[in-house]
Amino acid sequence: MAWKTLDDVDVKGKRVLVRVDINVPVENGHVTDTTRIDRIVPTIKDILARGGTPLMIAHFGRPKGQANPEMSLAQVIPALSAALGQEVALIDTLVGAEAMTAPTGPVMLLENIRFHPGETANDQTFARRLAALGDVYCNDAFSAAHRAHASTEALARLMPACAGRLMQAELSALEAALSNPQRPVGAVVGGAKVSTKIELLENLVNRLDVLVIGGGMANTFLAALGANLGASLQEPDYFDTAKDIIAQANKAGCRVLLPSDGLVAREFAAGAPHEVSVLDATTKLAADQMVLDAGPDSIAHIKMAFEGLKTLIWNGPLGAFEIAPFDTATVAAAKIAAKQTRDGVLISVAGGGDTVAALNQAGATDDFTYISTAGGAFLEWMEGKTLPGVAALEGKRA
Numbered sequence: 492m493a494w495k496t497l498d499d500v501d502v503k504g505k506r507v508l509v510r511v512d513i514n515v516p517v518e519n520g521h522v523t524d525t526t527r528i529d530r531i532v533p534t535i536k537d538i539l540a541r542g543g544t545p546l547m548i549a550h551f552g553r554p555k556g557q558a559n560p561e562m563s564l565a566q567v568i569p570a571l572s573a574a575l576g577q578e579v580a581l582i583d584t585l586v587g588a589e590a591m592t593a594p595t596g597p598v599m600l601l602e603n604i605r606f607h608p609g610e611t612a613n614d615q616t617f618a619r620r621l622a623a624l625g626d627v628y629c630n631d632a633f634s635a636a637h638r639a640h641a642s643t644e645a646l647a648r649l650m651p652a653c654a655g656r657l658m659q660a661e662l663s664a665l666e667a668a669l670s671n672p673q674r675p676v677g678a679v680v681g682g683a684k685v686s687t688k689i690e691l692l693e694n695l696v697n698r699l700d701v702l703v704i705g706g707g708m709a710n711t712f713l714a715a716l717g718a719n720l721g722a723s724l725q726e727p728d729y730f731d732t733a734k735d736i737i738a739q740a741n742k743a744g745c746r747v748l749l750p751s752d753g754l755v756a757r758e759f760a761a762g763a764p765h766e767v768s769v770l771d772a773t774t775k776l777a778a779d780q781m782v783l784d785a786g787p788d789s790i791a792h793i794k795m796a797f798e799g800l801k802t803l804i805w806n807g808p809l810g811a812f813e814i815a816p817f818d819t820a821t822v823a824a825a826k827i828a829a830k831q832t833r834d835g836v837l838i839s840v841a842g843g844g845d846t847v848a849a850l851n852q853a854g855a856t857d858d859f860t861y862i863s864t865a866g867g868a869f870l871e872w873m874e875g876k877t878l879p880g881v882a883a884l885e886g887k888r889a
């Protein structure tokens with residue numbers, strides 16, 4: 492690993508600028524899901540235990556470089572204080588000497604960093620002013636690492652820098668899954684559209700032994716091969732892309748597994764009457780029929796494909812998992828991967844978009860080796876891109 496951790500820097504008696512992602516959902520001034528807050532607790536506690544003083548830097552919403560009370564981090568303070576078991580002081584005088592003369596507690600949080608235009612502009616002068624607030628920089632916001640902003644990128648180049656515990660866990664899991672995986676390595680890529688995942692698919696076929704394609708995007712692949720899938724979600728503009736990805740996979744020796752059958756309905760609704768239909772290049776559905784999930788034969792094939800895998804990466808559901816019974820394939824496949832992981836024979840890493848919700852629904856979250864809550868950053872990692880926030884920690888240019 493080319494980046495440092497909290498074990499490699501001395502924080503005793505030092506003020507540590509910790510970039511965190513606490514961009515949590517808030518309704519009527521109350522945090523409705525504390526997952527992101529809970530995940531940064533180990534880093535803050537670790538800094539405190541080592542005698543450092545954490546000053547957290549975070550964004551909240553998209554205030555576009557202007558102070559906006561609706562996007563004040565004051566709303567997050569009660570949940571953050573509860574999670575840490577101690578009062579967190581909000582430093583709302585923002586950046587500059589004033590901030591540091593404000594009353595400081597053992598744990599501080601700087602007001603929404605995106606109130607300043609210099610943040611998203613990755614402005615060096617702004618970053619230097621930020622750097623003057625502390626002695627050490629610790630980045631614990633992997634989910635913001637795909638952005639080159641002052642607090643995610645520039646700061647790491649201006650001060651002694653390390654990864655926080657969450658960032659460390661996330662990077663270690665992703666490096667183990669994709670950069671240097673135990674083989675054979677496979678992936679499940681599902682979800683709605685090919686168009687949003689072209690780069691991801693292109694990168695994966697060159698690295699994997701097996702690629703399981705599911706969800707609406709599998710419809711586009713099947714239709715590209717000649718199937719008539721009626722009213723199914725599909726993207727005719729991407730038929731050539733789909734064929735190209737299959738050709739690239741064949742060249743690279745990556746087996747592509749498309750659904751061999753599907754649950755077909757006439758309505759996109761929970762409990763909609765449905766039947767199982769064989770899916771191949773010759774399939775002809777009626778104009779009002781839709782494939783909403785992979786069928787039992789596909790699940791059996793997925794099970795066989797998973798057997799013998801040592802590493803599995805998962806992004807996206809295999810069907811319209813929000814509406815039962817069209818969650819069947821996603822839940823079944825997630826349970827198989829969860830069991831293999833529990834049995835110690837599989838490293839399973841999942842993340843991005845709806846994946847966490849889908850795996851939660853399968854009750855598989857606790858068994859997977861690692862579940863990333865980073866959306867965009869996880870996807871960019873799967874696309875093989877260098878994330879600016881990670882490159883800066885490594886002292887490299889993105």
Ligand code: AMP
Nearest residue numbers: 682683706707724782783807810811844
């Ligand atoms: P994504 O955000 O690309 O991962 O896509 C997730 C969405 O794809 C979910 O809301 C699913 O309901 C939807 N989806 C997956 N499979 C299908 C399908 N066969 N037909 C319609 N929507 C689907």
